[in-house]
Amino acid sequence: MDKRPGLLPELIIPIGTIAFAIYYLSTVWDLPFQAKVVGIYVASAIGILSFLLAIRFGREILTGAKSLGFAGFFSDPVSEGRRWGVLALSIGFILLMPVLGFVVTIFAFVFSTVIVIGGVQRLKAAFFTALGMSTVAFLVFLVLVQVRFPTNIIDQTLKGLFI
Incomplete structure (x- = not known):
């Protein structure tokens, strides 16, 4: 059994946040211009942070620091x-x-x-x-x-x- 910490638990919040950004954009798209701008800013910030996390997660998998799994999640x-x-x-x-x-x-x-x-x-x-x-x-x-x-x-x- 792999003892390295699992990466999947760390994906829960970023995936939920990306889903929230998509939902948020869909709800403000028919609203006035200011709401669209705020929605685009929020979604952009989430996108940038998610991209940076993806880089970090990719590096952790490539270096062997983390595994693709739930190891350590419930421990x-x-x-x-x-x-x-x-x-x-x-x-x-x-x-x-x-x-x-x-x-x-x-x-x-x-x-x-x-x-x-x-x-x-x-x-x-x-x-x-x-x-x-x-x-x-x-x-x-x-x-x-x-x-x-x-x-x-x-x-x-x-x-x-x-x-």
Whole structure:
């Protein structure tokens, strides 16, 4: 049995991200010009990062550092717990956005994801990362592009300050 770490688990996020980019482009293509531009930027960034990862993965396979398989994927209970935790947070994000609104859900998702991945000792980093990402997402999607995401009183108040 091959003891080298498997590469297939590392492909889950890039493949999901590429699928998201294709989905995102398909949803904004009939929207106003600004939405298309943001979609193209998002898809381009994902494409560039995916290309760089493909180079890294190719190099790891060619040098023998990794195998094509799932070796090591289920052997670390901490990492496996984190993967399931992030999956649960992603599902919660989708289910709670209509209830909590866009900004609050983005903040809660990013904050809790950083905590799940980095641990409770990363509270400060989690807070500032979540604050920064929710601010950028708010400005880009709700102010600039004016996407009609589910909103709540917080989103409406913040939009009132900028629009």
